[in-house]
Amino acid sequence: MTVTPQDEAFVSFDRVQKSYDGETLVVKDLNLHIGKGEFLTMLGPSGSGKTTCLMMLAGFETATHGEITLDGRPINNIPPHKRGIGMVFQNYALFPHMSVAENLAFPLEVRGMGKTERDAAVARALDMVQMGEFGGRRPAQLSGGQQQRIALARALVFEPELVLMDEPLGALDKQLREHMQYEIKHLHERLGITVVYVTHDQSEALTMSDRVAVFDDGRIQQLATPQALYEEPENAFVAQFIGENNKLMAEVTAIDGDTVHVKFDDGETGTALAVANTGVGTRTLLSIRPERVTLNPTNGANAVAAEVLELIYHGDHIRCRMRVHGNDEFIVKVPNAGGQGPLEEGQKLTIGWATRDCRALDA
Template sequence: MKHLVSFKNIQKTYDGIRPVVKDLNLDIKEGEFVTLLGPSGSGKTTSLMMLAGFETPTHGEIFLKDKPLHNLPPHKRDIGMVFQNYALFPHMTIEQNLAFPLSVRKMNSVDRKAKVRKALDMVKLSEFATRYPAQLSGGQQQRVALARALVFEPKLVLMDEPLGALDKQLREHMQLEIKHLHQQLGLTVVYVTHDQSEALTMSDRVAVFNDGIIQQIDSPPAIYEAPTTRFVAQFIGENNTLLGTFVYKDAGLTVARLADGSLIRAISAVEAVPGDQVALCIRPERVIVGPAGSSPLTARIQEYIYLGDHVRMITEIAGQPDFMIKLPASQMNASWTVGSTISVSWAPEHIRALDMTTH
């Protein structure tokens, strides 16, 4: 499959001193849904804006279909854009908003009407064609913004936090709508968000940004289950970190010692020598709770939180507090109370030994 977009050695600085994006190399295939995910200031939105043409790289080159973009203004890049604030023209009706990008491209009125009708049908808003943006709900306005980005049938659509202003239920509904449109139309989508669940739900690949660098780019299951850095492990979903000392490697697994002397076996994702500190990361739902004494690891319950379908227990393990265990509510035991101890374990493939750095 050909690459539609390529970032080659991209750097961006606004003050000539501090780079916002550092040596970005990223290839995006035709038909892919790639999400740029990261905290505020990590460089994800700047990267998107350089692709759109609203920002210029300080160094490096961006290619669209193997053609460099540096001399092309935004309106000639043939890229659809969807923003968080919708950016609809308030004085135009919905059909006029959708017709605008077609007028800019000098399309005749017959073809224009046909494409507007098709785009409105696609987002199920045909009956609202003559209304103005202010007469629509937030979700409807966002669908209009999506239709306007797709009306001229671009092969590439960029979305910058498009669902950030919507409530949780509507946001989840729109995530599925966008995903279905991506699949039906064969679009290539580059999507920016700081919402991890959104990234995991919608993407073919997720690029996790921090401090201007892609920390890891992979499929959602790999990003969640097999983080390669401590930052990714902590940023994506919920994560427990136990601090241990590297002892040796055994059959490819890291063996590390906790403060109480317990030995932990974990998948090795770090280069270490005996005596090095390592971060042992495990998801709360991967922890197995058994009867007291059934496992070499003992956890003391500090707090537990009932959340309907599941329970979160905050525990202390080997003198390290705030270790979270997530269990279905049906597995709760009435004898587990604050201050009591339980035995915990996990499969070695569910815990990862990572570098101590958090950025």
């Protein structure tokens, strides 16, 4: 995980808190340092505090406590229009009575730029999002994807060093959303700007980000690269929120270095990687990704009896729901490589997983 030291951070939240009623904290003691040129995503369920953090950075909300700095200067008391930050929202927020070019020229006019420079900047920004031909159209004459590109161009037209994006692809259909994810990612790489992105869509966060801050209950639960979040969740919330995940409850019977020995409720035993355990005799939640489970393993400490309850065809894989250690929601993803022997509902077989692929987390 890349750590941005506080003194090198481009954006810093230092002990930031936010309450709307003076009692309940929606953001709790937030410390977050974002590097220049980084693409950082704030990911979490509704009400987790991620959007409030973005709005405090933009200047639309005021921190109840703590300090937010941008490129070394405190911005708590600077109004939004003087922060020099580009913003992209889910609802595009384009002026319907203006043409596309006029929408893009507006933030430049506000900054007092002359007409010739303005026109050149607008043309540059439209080319950047492959919308050079659309300057004369009104927003209502554009598709959702085109409107989102114009909103993106407007956020970039005055060449800000920081762009904030709040669920910008939420209104688009799946295919277009995936296409726009790559476009934004490539644009970020090309321009070298710093992006702070808010979403509740985990695949979007994994696809686009340098680092992801997973929020829950007003706090960052884990801050890491997409790969580290998926492969090495530090607690049960992150394991459940990022990707699909099997969970099995067990009791810790011994801890041997970084390996934990467990006993399941049906009396069977197994081993896992010790991540967040309180000691022998306590409960633990085991986390295993569906694609890390093997059918009929030839060896391994975690070979268990399973029964196939349901098979769902997904094209590139078969999603098998199984009964394992009394849990009827255990999922195994079997690659559809053509050579796989046929599985049937009701079939009993042995499955297994490596100790390193099974993480013992907080119960």
